[in-house]
Amino acid sequence: MIEAGGIQWMTAGSDLIHSEISFPEFKKSGGNLEMLQLWVNLPAKDKMVAPRHLGLQQTDIPAVVPPAGRVTVHAVSGEWLGTAGAVQPLTDMSLATTDFQAGGQLQLAMPTDHTVFFYAIRGRLRVNGQQTEARKLPEFHYDGTELQIEALTDAVLLLGHAAPFQEPNIAYDPFVMNTAAEIRQAYQAHEAGRFGTWQG
Numbered sequence: 776m777i778e779a780g781g782i783q784w785m786t787a788g789s790d791l792i793h794s795e796i797s798f799p800e801f802k803k804s805g806g807n808l809e810m811l812q813l814w815v816n817l818p819a820k821d822k823m824v825a826p827r828h829l830g831l832q833q834t835d836i837p838a839v840v841p842p843a844g845r846v847t848v849h850a851v852s853g854e855w856l857g858t859a860g861a862v863q864p865l866t867d868m869s870l871a872t873t874d875f876q877a878g879g880q881l882q883l884a885m886p887t888d889h890t891v892f893f894y895a896i897r898g899r900l901r902v903n904g905q906q907t908e909a910r911k912l913p914e915f916h917y918d919g920t921e922l923q924i925e926a927l928t929d930a931v932l933l934l935g936h937a938a939p940f941q942e943p944n945i946a947y948d949p950f951v952m953n954t955a956a957e958i959r960q961a962y963q964a965h966e967a968g969r970f971g972t973w974q975g
Contacts, residue, residue, distance in 0.1 A: 780833030780872075782851060784862045786817075791826035792971045811896070811933060813870075818940045819953045821865050829862060836861045845879030845926075853936075856883075868937035875900070875926030883922045889936040891915045891922070898930025 776798050777783055785793065801808070817824070839848040839856045850860040853869025860869070873881065875898065885891060893915070899908045902924050907913045909930075924932070943953050950961040964970055 777830055778832055780836070780849070782829075782831050782836065782861075784827075784829040784831070784852075784864075786824065786827040786865065788817075788822070788824040788826040790970050791828075792965075792973055793828070794973065811894075813935075814951070815864075815866075815868060815937075816940065816944055816951055817865060819942055822952060822957075824865065831861055841881060843880060845876040846881045847874045848881070849873065866937060868935060870933075870935040872896075873932040873934055875924075875930040875932065877926055877928050877930075879926045881922075881924045883924070883934075884920055885922055885936055886938070887917060887920055889938050892933070892935040893922075894933045896931040896933055899927040900930050900932060901925045901927060 785791075797808075833849070837850045837858050837860065839850060839858045840846065841848075841856060848855045848858075849872045850856075850858050851870040851872065852860040852862040852864050853867065853871075854860065855869065855871050860871070870892075875881075893902060893907070893913055895907055895909045895911060897909050899906065901907075902913060902922055903915075903919070904923075905913055906927070945952055945955055945958055947958050950958050950965075952958050952961060
């Protein structure tokens with residue numbers, strides 16, 4: 776059971792099937808549910824690694840408060856402000872959720888060859904002079920090394936960055952591989968039960 780602020784980190788790799796279900800109390804009583812699901816690709820060399828699943832609550836995720844305050848960075852993966860994230864993934868992908876009080880500011884250095892994922896979950900933010908708001912994805916260019924972020928209201932930000940693999944990829948249903956032939960092989964393996972079978 777993952778509670779507010781917690782995460783599931785699943786490395787599918789080989790031999791894994793999964794099902795996401797609500798726990799009995801929620802089914803009985805209901806309530807608000809908010810979640811984000813990101814699918815992150817793996818390089819070809821790691822596509823069939825042994826699977827791994829982590830379920831972490833918010834208290835398991837390091838929280839970093841910069842000296843100026845008004846901002847809390849929850850370091851999910853990679854490194855943020857000198858603090859290692861709760862998960863060290865197979866690639867150099869860094870991911871964090873960040874809580875801002877209105878007026879909070881955060882300055883971060885970004886490698887010039889990394890792609891940035893910047894998604895405001897709630898509130899309004901200004902990043903490098905550009906205003907953005909909840910459920911928007913601003914586009915960045917590979918021409919700078921810093922993000923200057925300012926919260927115009929209380930806000931929650933999902934922020935990540937990683938180097939592109941520069942590999943072909945083909946996605947079909949739940950599988951992401953590098954070629955159409957590999958997609959066919961994955962389907963055949965799944966249908967033959969080599970990824971496991973569901974014990975309902």
